Amino acid sequence: MKKIILAAAAALALSVPAVPSSLWAASEIKIPEEKWSFNGVLGKFDRAQVQRGYQVYKDVCAACHGLQYVAFRNLADLGYNEAQIKTLAAGYEVDDGPNEEGEMFKRKAKASDRLPKPFPNEQAARAANGGAFPPDLSLITKARAGGPDYIFHLMMGYEDPPADVQMMPGLNYNKYFPGHQIAMSKQISDGLVTYADGAPNDAASISKDVSAFLHWAAEPKLEARHSTGLRVLLYTLMFTIVAYLFKRRLWKNIPH
């Protein structure tokens, strides 16, 4: 009995890293798994990559997609310093007020402000996008089965529709989108952005960078989680071993 439990526990513990990020990830569309720097027990975000991803988000995605849970101050996680964040924030205007005259006014964004939304509300977003609503991206990698892998393949999954597929007007065929007909057209192409660090800017690299950035946006505490987790697990393991030795010693002369 004891052996069975221990074996089951060990099997469960070992299988944890192997399972997909969600039990429900098994949808009809198989999403290939990519290599990410943040995978694994000690996985961390690649600072240069998420900075490039932020650039892609800022220059391409932000026109239609908000990032409402991310504040400028959070960009410090990506490796930006306080002065850089202030400068970045000052490039945006946000609503504030009322002032002493009771008027709402615009002011330059501060580090504590959230990234401004591209549309004031869902209706405005739909009106500007032919009825489609570009979702906020702050949680997108956690809100979609497949996570960052899905986002990456969605960016790269635009194809000509198979001959037997009747496309709805205004929609685009995408291999990885559930139902395959997506309102967003292909956005990412080779050389779309140029990186200051000279990193490759083919469509796949750009998609990968922005997916990594969006995973940071969805799970900013991932690194703390990984490093704390390792320490907690090692401590618990040692505790359990000591408790087991003590139990064995205590029960030595008790037939049971």
Added chain:
Amino acid sequence: MSTNTSTEKSAIRKAYEWHEARLPLVNWLDHNLGTKYPVPRNLNYWWNFGAIAMFMLGVMIASGVFLAMNYTPHVSLAFDSVERIMRDVNYGWLIRYMHANGASFFFIAIYIHILRGMYYGSYKPPREVLWWMGILIYLVMMATGFLGYVLPWGQMSFWGATVITNLFSAIPWVGESIVTLLWGGFSVDNPTLNRFFALHFLLPFVIVALVFLHIWALHVPGANNPLGIDAAPSDKIPFFPYFVVKDVFGLGVFILIYFAVVFYAPNMLGHPDNYIKANPLVTPAHIVPEWYYLPFYAILRAIPDKLLGVIAMFGSILIMFVLPWLDKHPVRSANFRPVFRVFFAIWVVNAVMLGWCGSQPAEGIALILSRIGAFWYFAHLIIVLPLLSWLETPKPLPVSISQSVLKAAE
């Protein structure tokens, strides 16, 4: 120095005795979870899960209280306040992931605890009321888990709440009024979220009270054991230190797995749709409850009639109250009931299969299997167990625990 220490000790001793004479707390603990609580020496590791479940209840209450300090039960703020916990509150991510996954691990511990009781016949006389208290705890846990899942106000929260509260509309005549009462309006909305939060905070303390009754009822006849025969005083050893230490070790192993999930796969048991804020105008394509409700959800959907489905679903748990009278076989432990043992294994596999069916869309093979599974779930309890109580010849029982233990030691 030695004199000094001894006088100091006696002063502490005096204060302790003064207090103990007025409120014998330590004595009470010693009798209930200490050296004066005798336990059969042959309990195996399956008996750890009661203590593990109690530990998880503590983890849930502790993490829950601190989450509540940062949570806002309002439809326009709930989702945002949870994201603030995840992003801005110190260690908020850890507390929330511990709470969300803690619910799953609490249920894992409880399911193992229940199945252990069923395998070793712990519900049989004289432990029927102990068994009842356990079912009550389980029922309140299910309610608490459901209420808690609504609080983050994601898509699954909202639509789960809508679907589950609508179950009550199946009740003839008064169903619609009951649903309106539960909602405090005409759909799941702010009043619903508000009261769900209040109840989610309250019910864990009801569970604590029921756990007291459960343990009280346990201590009247004493613990069952893997042999299922009554333990003589010589077969017992004190709970402290022997079983406390054994429980601590078992707890360590359990926590290792729990932490592995909390830190390295915290969203494994959740649904991606719950990271989308609730939208009363869009239903997700595929609604599934949390895994621990899936077998019952499968039973609900197996029956094409609304009222009968709801009755079957609640009945599948309520029938457990009469389990001691469905299985009246005099031998408790399945170790000595070879036929029951096989049927028990089939029943467990059947329940797991029902769980799988519950996770699938209600169509095709999953629907057929869930009908077979739902039928077998009840057939086992209502037909197989009474028949076995009458027909099954058990293997010879050992005379005493000591005899069995010493024979095994040879």
Added chain:
Amino acid sequence: MANTAHGHAAAAAGETRRDFLLHTTVAMGVVGTGMMIWPLIHSMNPAADTLSLSTTEFNLSGLTEGQRITIVWRGKPVFVAHRTPKEIEEARAVNIAELRDPQTDESRVQKGKDQFLVIEGACTHLGCIPMGVKTTEPHGDFGGWFCPCHGSHYDTSGRIRKGPAPLNLHVPPYKFTTDTTVLIG
């Protein structure tokens, strides 16, 4: 005999081992529990978004001589007073040695901006908001602020002069970012 002695030694060694394991298990359990409790306690400290809101900017150009206003910093009131020469003179004429909380007026304002007094609007007694911002409100016996809760009087430098409060009204950390803009926090 040797056998018995050996047996005793073994038993003693066994006891030592047992005690060692007992103490290690208990110690690790206690420390582990403590480490799990810390995140719960720390979650009650100000969150990252709360800390990031700790500065407030204010434009003083609309504040005329003799006027006092209340602005909000970290969710609490801060009084900004544009003092008249008479008020400044009163504040500086006081014998510092006689004060309960001896501070010069100069040390409570910024050099070259002596007319502007910036103080936290929380009575140092038990945290009520003193009156005296509006001209119609009581200013206390010393022309500054008066706390209605327990009767503390503050002068035109916000120093405690009479009543139960032990300390002067706090001066928050602030600086002038331009000639007329003050950044608090």
